[in-house]
Every structure is written in C-alpha cells, then in structure tokens.
Amino acid sequence: MISETPRVRFAPSPTGYLHVGGLRTALYNYLFAKKNNGKCILRIEDTDRNRYVEGAAESLVESLKWSGLEFDESPQNPGEYGPYTQSERNEIYDKHIKQLIEDGNAYYCFCTPERIKELRDKQYAAKEQPIYDKHCLNLSKEEIEEKLAAGTPHVVRLNVRHGDKIYVDDIVRGRVEFDSNIVDDQVLIKSDGYPTYHLANVVDDHLMKISHVIRGEEWLSSTPKHVLLYDYFGWERPQFAHLPLLLNPDKTKLSKRQGDVAVEDYRDKGYLRDALVNFVALLGWSAGDNQEFYKLDELVEKFSLERVHKAGAVFNIDKLNWLNFEHLRLMPVEDKIEGVRKELDKAGYDNTKFSDEYLSHVIEAMVERVNFIHENVTNCPYFYTPPTEYDEKAVAKRWKEDTPAHLDKLLEKFEALDNPVKEAYENALKEAAEELGVGNGKLIHPVRLSVSGMSGGPGLYDILVIIGKDETIRRIKEAKVKITALK
RNA sequence: GGCGCAUUCGUCUAGCGGUUUAGGACACCGCCCUCUCAAGGCGGAGAUCACGGGUUCGAAUCCCGUAUGCGCUACCA
Numbered sequence: 001m002i003s004e005t006p007r008v009r010f011a012p013s014p015t016g017y018l019h020v021g022g023l024r025t026a027l028y029n030y031l032f033a034k035k036n037n038g039k040c041i042l043r044i045e046d047t048d049r050n051r052y053v054e055g056a057a058e059s060l061v062e063s064l065k066w067s068g069l070e071f072d073e074s075p076q077n078p079g080e081y082g083p084y085t086q087s088e089r090n091e092i093y094d095k096h097i098k099q100l101i102e103d104g105n106a107y108y109c110f111c112t113p114e115r116i117k118e119l120r121d122k123q124y125a126a127k128e129q130p131i132y133d134k135h136c137l138n139l140s141k142e143e144i145e146e147k148l149a150a151g152t153p154h155v156v157r158l159n160v161r162h163g164d165k166i167y168v169d170d171i172v173r174g175r176v177e178f179d180s181n182i183v184d185d186q187v188l189i190k191s192d193g194y195p196t197y198h199l200a201n202v203v204d205d206h207l208m209k210i211s212h213v214i215r216g217e218e219w220l221s222s223t224p225k226h227v228l229l230y231d232y233f234g235w236e237r238p239q240f241a242h243l244p245l246l247l248n249p250d251k252t253k254l255s256k257r258q259g260d261v262a263v264e265d266y267r268d269k270g271y272l273r274d275a276l277v278n279f280v281a282l283l284g285w286s287a288g289d290n291q292e293f294y295k296l297d298e299l300v301e302k303f304s305l306e307r308v309h310k311a312g313a314v315f316n317i318d319k320l321n322w323l324n325f326e327h328l329r330l331m332p333v334e335d336k337i338e339g340v341r342k343e344l345d346k347a348g349y350d351n352t353k354f355s356d357e358y359l360s361h362v363i364e365a366m367v368e369r370v371n372f373i374h375e376n377v378t379n380c381p382y383f384y385t386p387p388t389e390y391d392e393k394a395v396a397k398r399w400k401e402d403t404p405a406h407l408d409k410l411l412e413k414f415e416a417l418d419n420p421v422k423e424a425y426e427n428a429l430k431e432a433a434e435e436l437g438v439g440n441g442k443l444i445h446p447v448r449l450s451v452s453g454m455s456g457g458p459g460l461y462d463i464l465v466i467i468g469k470d471e472t473i474r475r476i477k478e479a480k481v482k483i484t485a486l487k
Numbered sequence: 488g489g490c491g492c493a494u495u496c497g498u499c500u501a502g503c504g505g506u507u508u509a510g511g512a513c514a515c516c517g518c519c520c521u522c523u524c525a526a527g528g529c530g531g532a533g534a535u536c537a538c539g540g541g542u543u544c545g546a547a548u549c550c551c552g553u554a555u556g557c558g559c560u561a562c563c564a
Contacts, residue, residue, distance in 0.1 A: 050563080116561095126488095129488090153562095155562055177491090187562050220559080245557070247557080251556060284499090285500095286500055291512095312557065316514085379524095454523090455523060457525085460523080
C-alpha cells in the first residue's frame with residue numbers, strides 16, 4: 001500500500017513555540033518516513049500575517065533540532081520543491097486559484113464582513129449549518145470585472161457542489177463520510193491576497209509530492225474541503241492519517257493553563273530529548289509488545305500508522321519523569337559531567353573547582369537517586385559545599401546525648417587512616433562501634449548528618465571517599481559544635 | 488445548535504469473536520534487601536471493558552441506539 005518512497009511533511013504555523021502536540025505530530029511523520037525509506041519535509045505555514053510572531057519559525061526549528069528530528073527538506077535545507085515557506089509561494093497560489101476560477105470551481109466574493117455575519121447569525125438562529133449562501137456566484141462576468149477594476153475588497157471561495165457524499169479514507173479512522181451540503185464555500189484567498197491554509201496546504205502538498213498527510217485530528221472536519229480541492233484540480237489525493245489529540249488531565253485539549261506545553265519548557269526543566277520523544281511517541285501509539293522504553297532508532301523500527309490510536313491521550317507527567325530517569329542512566333558520563341558543570345554554575349558554584357574525576361564519582365554515587373541532571377547538584381549540595389544546616393528531624397532522631405563522645409572515638413580512628421578507601425572507613429567505623437559497645441548505626445547516622453546535613457543519600461562510605469578524609473574530619477568536628485549548640 | 492471523532496484499571500495502553508478468572512507500564516501500597524534515601528526483586532490493591540439493545544452456540548471485540556467527552560463549525564492554522 002505504501003508507495004515506493006513516501007513523502008510526508010510537518011507543517012507548523014510560526015505563532016510561537018513548538019507545542020508538545022506538534023512534536024508528537026512531527027515525530028510520527030518522521031518515524032513513518034524513516035521506517036518506510038521515505039522523506040520527511042518541514043514546511044513553514046505562515047500565511048496568516050496577523051498571527052505571525054517574529055522569531056517563531058526559528059524557535060520552531062531550534063526545538064525540532066533539539067528533539068533530534070532531522071528533515072530531508074526544509075527552509076534551511078531546501079530540496080527541489082521549494083520554497084519551503086508559504087509566504088514565499090504566493091505566485092504559485094495565484095496561478096492555481098486562477099485555474100480553479102476558470103474551471104468554475106472557485107469564485108470571487110465581494111460580500112462585506114457585515115453581510116457574512118448577518119447571514120451566519122440568521123442561519124445559526126434557524127439552527128442551520130452556517131455556510132455561505134453562494135450569493136456572489138450569481139455575479140455576471142461584467143460585474144466581477146467592474147468590481148475588480150474598482151479595487152473592491154474581495155476573497156475567493158471554493159465552489160462546493162451540493163448534494164453529494166464526500167468520503168475521506170483515513171488510515172487511523174477508516175472511512176469517514178460527509179455530506180457536501182454542510183461543507184462551506186471556504187475562503188481560499190483572503191482579502192489581503194494570501195491563501196488560507198486549505199488552499200496553500202493542498203497546493204503545496206501536491207507540488208511537493210506529499211504521499212501521506214499525517215496531522216492532528218482537529219483537521220479531520222476540514223478534510224472534505226481538501227479532498228474536493230484535489231478532485232477539482234484533478235490531482236491524486238494523498239493518504240490521510242489524523243492523529244488523536246493530546247489532553248490535559250481533565251481531558252480537555254492540552255493547554256498552557258494546565259501545565260507546560262512548549263517543548264522548550266521541558267528542555268529547560270531538564271528533560272532529556274530522548275525521554276520526551278519516547279514519552280510523546282507512546283501517547284497514541286504502541287507496538288503492542290509491552291515495550292515502553294525506546295531510543296529513537298528503535299521507534300523507527302517498530303512504528304506503524306496502523307497501530308496509532310483513535311482516542312485522545314492525557315499527557316501524564318509521572319511517566320515522563322520515569323522515562324527521564326531511565327534515559328538519564330544511559331547517558332555517557334562525559335555528557336553528564338558537562339551537564340553537571342552547567343548546573344553548578346547555575347546554582348552559583350564555581351564548576352572549575354571540581355575535577356572531572358570528582359564529578360564522575362558524585363554522578364556514580366547519585367545515579368539511582370536522580371531523575372534529572374540538575375539533581376546531581378540540588379539533591380546533594382554537600383558534595384560541593386559543607387552543610388550550613390542540619391535536618392531537624394534527623395537531628396532529633398539520630399543525635400543523642402552520647403553522640404559527641406562516640407564521634408570522638410570515631411575521629412581518632414579516622415585520623416589514623418592513611419589515604420582511606422571505602423573499606424578502610426567502614427572498618428574504622430566498625431572498630432569504633434565495637435570498642436564503644438554500640439551498633440554501627442549509632443555512628444553511621446550522626447556521621448551522615450555531620451557531613452551532609454541530611455538523612456538520605458548515597459552510601460555513607462561513598463560520600464566520605466568523595467569528600468575526602470580531611471573534609472570528613474573537619475565536618476564532623478564542626479557538626480559536634482553546631483549541633484550540640486542547637487540542642 | 489449542526490457535522491465529525493472518540494469511550495478498556497487514576498493515567499498511558501494490550502486486546503482486532505472463543506487460548507481472558509481482561510495482560511503490561513507509570514503512579515500508589517506492602518514485603519525483601521539495607522547505615523539512610525533511592526535503585527532492584529517479589530507481591531497487592533485497582534477496569535461490572537460508558538450505558539442500553541441486538542447479531543451469535545459464544546462479544547471488550549460485530550451492528551444499532553443513548554449518554555458523555557473532545558474537535559470543527561473563521562478572510563486562524
């Protein structure tokens with residue numbers, strides 16, 4: 001069924017940032033293309049001059065690049081079907097709309113916005129489908145020429161033939177039937193001369209030889225207009241695949257009000273691109289084999305449009321967090337070190353004070369305890385600076401009256417150590433505990449509190465090795481003074 | 488209002504007429520491990536498959552209604 005080399009496209013409108021739903025759409029297009037040895041094209045749909053936002057196209061491209069999705073043809077990397085930005089294609093739309101008008105499949109409309117509104121209000125009040133009444137279709141050739149010559153504001157509309165059934169065959173949804181009577185004579189060319197989505201999209205998809213239109217479900221309702229356009233042009237229709245929407249926890253369409261929707265927001269929060277891509281891939285698709293953890297190339301291998309879901313999917317952050325944890329574990333140490341250095345600077349530390357080796361030990365110690373790279377800093381500040389305060393609950397629970405005396409004994413043992421490794425600390429502590437006639441815990445917990453100020457974290461001896469003997473001893477002594485003063 | 492789409496554990500999903508006492512994952516709870524917090528292992532709770540009718544020997548799976556949700560209904564995409 002799939003043509004030799006399918007061509008698909010992601011065609012965002014530059015009105016801001018890349019929405020995670022957009023990322024999902026882009027991803028499915030990408031996966032489908034790669035899976036089938038096809039081409040994935042990026043086209044910027046900037047025909048709405050009112051909504052155009054300066055720099056939005058660049059932001060889109062940047063987010064896409066960050067996500068790791070590469071396009072075979074794009075404004076930055078044009079192929080033979082350019083330009084890839086719609087605002088640069090006006091001549092092309094002009095040519096095509098003329099053909100449509102000549103063939104009677106489109107017509108000039110000079111109706112004022114007021115008349116349109118009135119008409120619509122009336123239809124709505126009568127509980128009818130609000131569609132244009134083809135008023136201007138009855139204009140004579142002379143009248144049209146005259147108005148055009150006079151510079152009367154006008155649009156060009158699609159001339160929908162009523163009384164037909166229009167069928168849309170969708171890969172995800174199967175056959176969907178529409179009654180042509182309720183299909184509006186859609187504006188194709190706006191009064192500012194720019195095409196609407198419907199015209200530009202169909203013309204470009206055809207000219208760019210797009211074989212599969214993979215887009216959000218919000219387009220399903222206007223697909224009959226597109227299908228008609230293909231038919232009127234005498235062009236072969238592409239295959240359609242309408243993707244389910246991404247939803248807020250309350251099942252409404254994913255919106256900014258209820259959380260982050262921009263890819264850059266997730267990037268800035270420390271989510272890994274592999275995790276975000278993995279997560280978003282699972283929102284509306286599954287291979288059916290219980291695998292949930294994927295690298296991009298595995299997604300390519302397993303993806304198919306036939307296994308895309310029909311129902312919308314709630315964007316649930318918990319699973320994303322888990323995926324981030326899983327992907328983070330696979331990240332090469334060098335990359336983690338680089339990331340930690342950035343986070344150190346962000347947190348106000350001087351990253352140059354720490355060697356790569358030092359940081360790699362911290363990372364190793366924290367690996368099971370971090371979901372995000374920044375947690376290698378925020379969750380364990382004691383690796384970078386001595387504790388300034390001590391967790392109250394832990395103090396109450398672990399710091400008893402005889403603790404300072406116990407620590408004195410331990411300090412003796414520690415001081416005698418020469419360049420200690422993990423086991424040396426452990427043995428020293430055990431010896432001290434034995435000589436004191438107490439359990440190891442009586443020493444372990446106060447030491448942890450002393451060196452970290454916290455009650456949780458990596459194995460105590462790992463912490464000690466990382467911060468070093470001198471610092472360990474210094475911190476224990478300091479804690480003795482400070483915590484005793486607190487009591 | 489009209490048209491369209493959808494509806495399986497809280498969430499993401501498996502399931503495409505019998506192998507299902509509906510499987511997995513995240514989250515949640517418990518146990519084990521253990522110096523803590525995690526991770527990991529094991530286990531638990533959690534879905535009358537929206538509801539009501541059919542079809543069938545047999546339905547989460549097919550058909551029809553209803554309800555609910557969502558989308559579209561723009562000279563926005």
